[in-house]
Amino acid sequence: MRAENIRLKERVRRFLSDQQVTFKDDDEPSVTENGLKQPPKIPSKPAGLRQKKFMSGEPTDNLYFGTPGLASVITDFASLNVSPQGATLTHTAARGVDIFAWQDAPSYPFATMWSSHAGAVALLGCLPSEQDLHSYLEAFQRRAQSCSFPHTPEECTVVEVKRFLSNAEHNAFVHPDMLALLFATLAQGLQNGVYDRYGEQWVEGAMEEELRKGDVYIAAAMQALRFASFMNRPTLLGIQTLIMIGPYLTNSGKFLDAWALFGVTIRLAHSIGLHRNPSRLDPAPPLKETAIRQALWWWMLHMDQQYSMTLGRPLGISGIGDCPPPEPLTTDPTIMRLFTYISQFTVLARQILSSNALTNAKIDAFTDKLLRLKDTLPDAIQFDATWLDERNPIPEWPLEAQAAVFYGKTQNFLILLNRQRIENSRRDSNDSGLSVQSPEDRSSDSDNVPRGRERVIESCRALLNCFEFFHTRVRAAMICWTMGQQAFNAAMILTMAMLETSDQADLGVVQNAYSTFVEMNQKGIHKLAGVAVEKLGNLLKGLNTRDCQLGGVMGATGMLLLEDPGLQGFIPEEFTPLNFRMAGGDIPMTNVGTGWAARGAGAGSNLMRNQAMGQDAHAQAMPASRGKPLVPTKRPNLNYLTR
Numbered sequence: 124m125r126a127e128n129i130r131l132k133e134r135v136r137r138f139l140s141d142q143q144v145t146f147k148d149d150d151e152p153s154v155t156e157n158g159l160k161q162p163p164k165i166p167s168k169p170a171g172l173r174q175k176k177f178m179s180g181e182p183t184d185n186l187y188f189g190t191p192g193l194a195s196v197i198t199d200f201a202s203l204n205v206s207p208q209g210a211t212l213t214h215t216a217a218r219g220v221d222i223f224a225w226q227d228a229p230s231y232p233f234a235t236m237w238s239s240h241a242g243a244v245a246l247l248g249c250l251p252s253e254q255d256l257h258s259y260l261e262a263f264q265r266r267a268q269s270c271s272f273p274h275t276p277e278e279c280t281v282v283e284v285k286r287f288l289s290n291a292e293h294n295a296f297v298h299p300d301m302l303a304l305l306f307a308t309l310a311q312g313l314q315n316g317v318y319d320r321y322g323e324q325w326v327e328g329a330m331e332e333e334l335r336k337g338d339v340y341i342a343a344a345m346q347a348l349r350f351a352s353f354m355n356r357p358t359l360l361g362i363q364t365l366i367m368i369g370p371y372l373t374n375s376g377k378f379l380d381a382w383a384l385f386g387v388t389i390r391l392a393h394s395i396g397l398h399r400n401p402s403r404l405d406p407a408p409p410l411k412e413t414a415i416r417q418a419l420w421w422w423m424l425h426m427d428q429q430y431s432m433t434l435g436r437p438l439g440i441s442g443i444g445d446c447p448p449p450e451p452l453t454t455d456p457t458i459m460r461l462f463t464y465i466s467q468f469t470v471l472a473r474q475i476l477s478s479n480a481l482t483n484a485k486i487d488a489f490t491d492k493l494l495r496l497k498d499t500l501p502d503a504i505q506f507d508a509t510w511l512d513e514r515n516p517i518p519e520w521p522l523e524a525q526a527a528v529f530y531g532k533t534q535n536f537l538i539l540l541n542r543q544r545i546e547n548s549r550r551d552s553n554d555s556g557l558s559v560q561s562p563e564d565r566s567s568d569s570d571n572v573p574r575g576r577e578r579v580i581e582s583c584r585a586l587l588n589c590f591e592f593f594h595t596r597v598r599a600a601m602i603c604w605t606m607g608q609q610a611f612n613a614a615m616i617l618t619m620a621m622l623e624t625s626d627q628a629d630l631g632v633v634q635n636a637y638s639t640f641v642e643m644n645q646k647g648i649h650k651l652a653g654v655a656v657e658k659l660g661n662l663l664k665g666l667n668t669r670d671c672q673l674g675g676v677m678g679a680t681g682m683l684l685l686e687d688p689g690l691q692g693f694i695p696e697e698f699t700p701l702n703f704r705m706a707g708g709d710i711p712m713t714n715v716g717t718g719w720a721a722r723g724a725g726a727g728s729n730l731m732r733n734q735a736m737g738q739d740a741h742a743q744a745m746p747a748s749r750g751k752p753l754v755p756t757k758r759p760n761l762n763y764l765t766r
Contacts, residue, residue, distance in 0.1 A: 212539055212680070213437045213476050229377050229650075232338070233345040243299040243350040244292050249343045251309070251336075259309045260284065262316025266599060267370070268521060280308065295347075300360040303347035307367040310340035314371055318599040325598065325646040334375060341368055357391035359412075363419065365391070369426065374604050376650030378686050382430050385423075389439045392423060398444030417449040421466060428472040432536065433608060435681035438476055457501050461525070464500055468529065471496060475536060486540045487574060494572065497533050506530035508588050511595060524593075524600045531589040534582040535609045535682075538616065541578040542679055576677055580620055580629075583613035587632050594639045601639075604649055610636055611655045612682045618662045620676045627666070637663065651685045658685070 353361040365388040372381035397420040401413040427440045448466040504526040517523045590610035614636040617629045643652035
């Protein structure tokens with residue numbers, strides 16, 4: 124079939140070439156039988172010009188939607204280029220191992236504290252009292268969505284929980300995935316409700332005490348998933364459980380654990396077809412579950428870009444799929460616009476992270492798109508520095524927190540992009556690299572939008588304003604470590620800028636961020652706050668000594684992470700890892716073959732090798748009474764294979 128396909132393609136190609144040659148001959152007017160001249164024929168366009176390919180901007184040859192040939196595979200492999208292709212946000216420069224890095228590695232988050240023989244029923248003893256249970260669920264409904272989830276779940280949790288607990292032992296045995304989701308919800312509500320339970324204030328030691336119970340709930344949730352065989356029988360409840368565990372780990376100082384767990388979640392989501400349009404499933408789910416699947420998948424798409432942006436690693440989800448974004452069941456124009464904005468921001472962020480070579484033109488284009496998208500939000504949820512003034516009104520919860528969170532994410536992307544922008548790129552024409560700016564570069568620089576270093580400094584200030592807004596007016600959201608990590612990165616960049624220029628105009632902004640990290644460390648709001656205090660404090664001390672070991676503001680890739688033990692640097696291990704090689708590599712090329720003859724030749728070469736080592740391997744390989752070779756004198760009867 125492949126050979127026939129190639130022959131048909133050659134025939135079509137020859138036909139098209141002949142048509143193009145005879146076009147001039149057909150231009151002459153033809154004469155009919157009556158002597159009347161006919162107008163010249165209009166040559167038809169080649170089929171390659173008439174036919175439009177669906178989604179022509181994307182490669183069409185793939186395993187599911189195309190016919191990849193062996194020739195194209197060989198060509199692609201021969202032209203494979205793994206050399207650096209320019210700046211990118213997902214392949215950051217590997218940093219060397221820092222001996223002063225935070226080496227107090229967190230423990231495994233899913234401790235096994237129950238016997239597997241007891242089953243899921245034994246986990247019921249870990250549930251809190253009914254009063255505390257409903258308190259945690261209410262806290263989850265009120266607080267968790269602003270910092271962890273872009274979409275708020277419907278208030279049906281209490282009804283489903285009551286129905287589950289009405290026959291707890293039976294339901295735990297039959298539906299352990301629902302028990303796992305209950306434990307994950309309780310852990311989220313417990314973590315996000317600490318501020319409210321202690322009189323709407325952060326009390327020293329309160330978070331640590333509550334997280335002891337939350338860690339048990341997370342471990343119980345994972346144990347229940349094991350009983351549900353979630354690896355080979357994934358369900359929507361199980362995937363929701365894994366998704367809700369992620370923000371808990373992130374806000375507990377275990378961001379790397381959350382990133383690794385999210386990779387498993389992606390595989391399970393693909394298994395049940397979350398990336399597909401629900402209407403194309405067989406059978407198609409009802410309308411309510413369709414909305415659940417859409418919101419769940421687009422939440423995963425958003426968190427995928429969040430993990431990739433923070434850690435500087437490739438996206439875990441290769442493609443968006445054909446699952447449409449969720450539609451809000453509301454007539455409020457502000458909420459509808461916010462839903463649309465979140466979906467558009469997710470797509471744009473994934474486009475930025477998928478770009479292989481970030482030239483100045485691409486960086487400027489992405490910068491403009493981010494700023495234009497930010498301006499599409501309604502004025503009611505457009506974060507502004509005037510919100511820091513307590514006399515000015517702000518939106519109600521959770522809109523004010525969500526406005527600050529997405530404003531901060533936009534500024535963080537602007538920082539990451541423009542730090543890689545090449546400043547003063549006008550070079551002599553003899554320079555081989557970035558000699559002259561393109562017209563696109565010159566046109567983008569002609570407007571008033573800050574570019575390069577100026578944009579980085581401005582976005583760092585704006586991001587620290589969001590962090591200060593959380594500290595002064597939305598203190599319950601201080602637990603959001605996404606904002607904390609971004610603020611730490613911005614504060615470090617501003618401090619490095621002051622070291623470069625000796626201009627300490629931003630010292631007050633950085634000191635405010637430093638004092639916020641100090642408070643978070645003292646109150647125990649987040650475990651990594653102490654690391655932020657130590658690293659930022661050491662860099663601030665360098666303002667007097669003019670000493671900076673972290674490099675400059677521009678030209679760097681990735682974020683300055685708090686949870687960065689230097690995993691991409693070489694560290695000699697106590698035991699040597701296995702060295703894998705191609706199977707059969709130890710067989711001499713002269714003996715490569717098939718069948719019994721190749722086996723006999725291979726055995727003979729092994730005997731010669733053993734004799735050269737002074738070992739009587741021949742006596743060990745075959746009995747002394749038999750001197751016959753291993754090659755059989757008669758071919759085996761294989762007629763039964765074709766019978």
